[in-house]
Amino acid sequence: MGAALAVSGCALQGVFKNPMADPFVLGISSGASLGATIAMVFFSGMTLFGTGMITAMSFACALLAMFLVHSIARVRGKVSTFSLLLSGFAVSALLTAVVYLLMILNRDKMEQVILWNMGSLSSISFTKLSVALPILAVCSALLMLHARPLNIMLNGEEVSESLGVNTQKTTRNLLILTALLSATAVAMSGIIGFVGLMIPHLLRLIVGPDHKKLMPLSLVLGGVFLLACDIVARVARPGQELPVGVITALVGVPFFIFLLRGGRRGGGGI
Numbered sequence: 001m002g003a004a005l006a007v008s009g010c011a012l013q014g015v016f017k018n019p020m021a022d023p024f025v026l027g028i029s030s031g032a033s034l035g036a037t038i039a040m041v042f043f044s045g046m047t048l049f050g051t052g053m054i055t056a057m058s059f060a061c062a063l064l065a066m067f068l069v070h071s072i073a074r075v076r077g078k079v080s081t082f083s084l085l086l087s088g089f090a091v092s093a094l095l096t097a098v099v100y101l102l103m104i105l106n107r108d109k110m111e112q113v114i115l116w117n118m119g120s121l122s123s124i125s126f127t128k129l130s131v132a133l134p135i136l137a138v139c140s141a142l143l144m145l146h147a148r149p150l151n152i153m154l155n156g157e158e159v160s161e162s163l164g165v166n167t168q169k170t171t172r173n174l175l176i177l178t179a180l181l182s183a184t185a186v187a188m189s190g191i192i193g194f195v196g197l198m199i200p201h202l203l204r205l206i207v208g209p210d211h212k213k214l215m216p217l218s219l220v221l222g223g224v225f226l227l228a229c230d231i232v233a234r235v236a237r238p239g240q241e242l243p244v245g246v247i248t249a250l251v252g253v254p255f256f257i258f259l260l261r262g263g264r265r266g267g268g269g270i
Contacts (some may be wrong), residue, residue: 001121004136004185006222008178009196010203010214011143014150015174016085018073022196023182025222026088029193030095031065032058032186037099037113041106054116055128055187062183065091070175089253119245121230132184139181140219146174147211154209169251192245194252195222202255 008023015021035057043053073080073087103110149165158233160167182196199222200214207213229247236242 001185001189001192002199002226003219003223004140004181005192005195006199006218006225007140007143007215008182008185010200010211010218011146011150011174011178011203012196012247013200014154014209014211015171017154019201020197022194023178024092024193024196025085027065027069027091027095028179028182029186029191030060030092030099032062032183033099033117033191034065034095035061035187036116036190037109040100040109040112040116044109050208054083055131059183059187062186064180065095066175066179066183070172110182114192115243116143117189117245117247118243120233120241120243121189121226122241128188132188135180135184137179139184140215143174143177143181144215146170146177147215150174150211151209156200161198190227190245192248194256197221197228198252198255199225201255212228 005023005069009021012021013019014022036054038061039053039057043057069084069087072091073083075083099113101143103113143153149160149170152163152165153160153167153170157167175250185192200218202219203214203217207217226244226248229251230244233242233247236247
C-alpha cells in the first residue's frame, strides 16, 4: 500500500510539476470514501466476486470519481492542469458532503465509517492481497516505463512536443495508471494520507528530479515508511491498534507545514 501511494504521488508531482500533488488531489480518496460508506450503510456483510463490498465499492467509486473529474476538466478535447485541480477539488467537496449526509442519516454506522476513513492495514488478508497485487504490480511497472517522457515533460509542453512526446496522451495515461494504483491501495486499506506527498518529495531533495531514479526509490521507501508507521500504530498503545492513517498524519502534517514555510532547499523543485 505504501509503495503504491508513493509511486502514484511521484508520478502526479511530475505531471503537475507541483511538489504538493499527491494521489488524493484528483478526488480518488473522496470517491473511495463514498463507496465504502455506501457499502457499510446498505451492503454490510455482503461480498462481490469473493471480496468484501467495502473493498469493491470503494475501488469502483474511486475510479468513477477520477473519470468524473477528468470529464469535467476536459474542455475542447484538452485537459489543463488548472482545470483538473479545480475539478478535483469540486468533486471531492461534493462527494465528501454526501458521505457526511449518509453518516448523519445512519448514526449507528458513523463509528465504522470514521475508522475506515482514518486508514488501517489490520483488515488486509491474503485473499484481498491476491486481488490487489496484480493491479499494483502492473500499474507500478507501467508508470516506471513512463519515466523518460515524464522527465522530458518537466521542460514544458513545447519542448516536449518538439522532442516527440505527446503530452496529452502521456498525461492521460499517467492519470489513468495513478488512479488505478491509488484506488486499489485506498480500497484495501482506507484513506492513508501524506505518503504520496512526503516520500517522493523527500527523495527529490536527495537524488534530484530524474524519475528513472525517483519511481523505484519511491516504491521501496514508500513501503518501508508505511511498514514502520504500522508497527508504531500496533505497539504505541498496548492492547489497542491505532489507525495507521493517524500516524502518517502526525508525521506528514509537520512535513507539509515545512514545505509551505519555504523549507525546500536546492534540488527540491520540479
